Amino acid sequence: MLKPLKALAAPQAFYHFTGALIPWLWGITVLALGYGLWGGLYAAPADYQQGEGFRIIYVHVPAAFLSLAIYSWMAALAASYLIWRIKIVEVLMMSIAPIGAMFTFLALVTGAIWGKPMWGTWWVWDARLTSELILLFLYLGVIALKNAITHPKVAAKACAILTLVGFIDIPIIHYSVQWWFTLHQGATLSFFAPPKIAMSMLIPLLSMLIGFVSYALAIWFIYARAKLLDREYEKIWVKNMLQVAIK
């Protein structure tokens, strides 16, 4: 099972494989987002409590899911980079942080837009909002560190260490903030106190989730490919490819 993965770790193989994969990912993105948006914004019935306003969850939930999932994935990549020092893993790890930051930002913004009509305010220092905000800062820290160090390998190792330290800290941050919040105010407006969501609402949501994931994968691979070319521009395979392209 590991063999095909090993073959993919070669920069050239990775480049061509993802190159072939990206159109498929775009296809899935368009289909899943198209169906999800139609189902979520048009076909699904309005919520009996939140009215039409609930529809923002079709953007908010996938974004919030990805914000955490991407950080975990980045931490997994960081650990495997520090252990095995695979170049592809380094490139993948270094290109994922801005995407995670983007989804975290999106989750915060859609949360605020949802909060305005529901809670009457753009921002509450709710436990989830606060830890999401801290998560955004963790992402921005990794990006800033990445930009500050010019030597690519040193930058990768530094970012990997920071990512892992942050990963250990995330649950501690989450629980401490939750705890601080319950100390400061009593029971709150429950966020999505998981209301047993109806099938007609759930399926578009899952479809949106698939669309978001495949969109994230697509832009991640595009970014990683560009970074890879940048890292490998002196290698034979890149030169050959460019010559073919010029001809």
Add this chain to the structure above:
Amino acid sequence: MNTVFLRTIGFELLIATRHRGQWLYALLFCLLVIALFVIGAGASPEILKQIGPGSIWVTVILASLLSLERGFRADFEEGILEQWLLMPYSLAMLMLSKCIAHWLINLLPIVLLAPVMGYALNFEPPHILVTVLVLLLGTPILSLVGAIGVLLTLAFAESGLLLSLLLLPLYVPILVLGASAIEFSMMGIWPASQLALLGAILILCLLIVPRAAAYTLKMSFV
């Protein structure tokens, strides 16, 4: 090994005594920032009680952030850290001694000053006692986690702001636990859980950080 460990700490302390008066900067900084908080928020006892726990912790965190670089940067630029890599002793152990020295020189005086800060913020004696206790448990964590941040940013000169961008999010749990411990004591509850959690985080840091710091140091000399 133990003698090396202790002698490194002793050496750091000796250097600190040679720079006469430098240890005062952190203390003065803390007093000033507390004064600024009080001036900014208004000095009524009610307000002071509300903002007190948080502002003490924010002040201490800022002071530790500002003092962190001092310990490492000079050693880095003079090549001492590079020599450490060549030493036959455990680098993790040396890093731990460095963190402890940083804490002894920069943060312990602040902890000892805490009663004054607490008094300025209108705390009563039992709350001041709790403040000193949580600071004793919490500030070593600041030193340990901070060491990793400093080592990550050693390679470039103007790293102060970047360092705070990296470290402040990581410090959130310490701030939350530390401040709420003081708040609990003000409500008449003994903050056992906060103290226990801070102690747990401290142990976790003591286990992880020396090795991580040693690794980070090795990495910055690629």
